[in-house]
Amino acid sequence: MRFRDSIFGRLLEPINRRQFQTVVDRLGGDAYDKSFKSWDHLVALIYAQLSRNDSLRGVVAGFNAN
Numbered sequence: 001m002r003f004r005d006s007i008f009g010r011l012l013e014p015i016n017r018r019q020f021q022t023v024v025d026r027l028g029g030d031a032y033d034k035s036f037k038s039w040d041h042l043v044a045l046i047y048a049q050l051s052r053n054d055s056l057r058g059v060v061a062g063f064n065a066n
Contacts (some may be wrong), residue, residue: 012046020042024038024039036051047062
């Protein structure tokens with residue numbers, strides 16, 4: 001079976017991860033974080049907005065289903 005990129009993955013493609021990480025490093029966004037990085041936070045927030053979830057439980061359930 002061939003790998004196919006998800007629609008959500010295609011929606012994240014326009015975001016330049018290198019530029020995003022440069023801004024996070026410059027502002028110290030991940031300074032006190034060990035596991036849940038700024039990129040993961042951004043992806044979770046975008047997913048919550050697009051799926052119209054209003055709770056963390058709904059976001060986790062949606063991630064686990066996919």
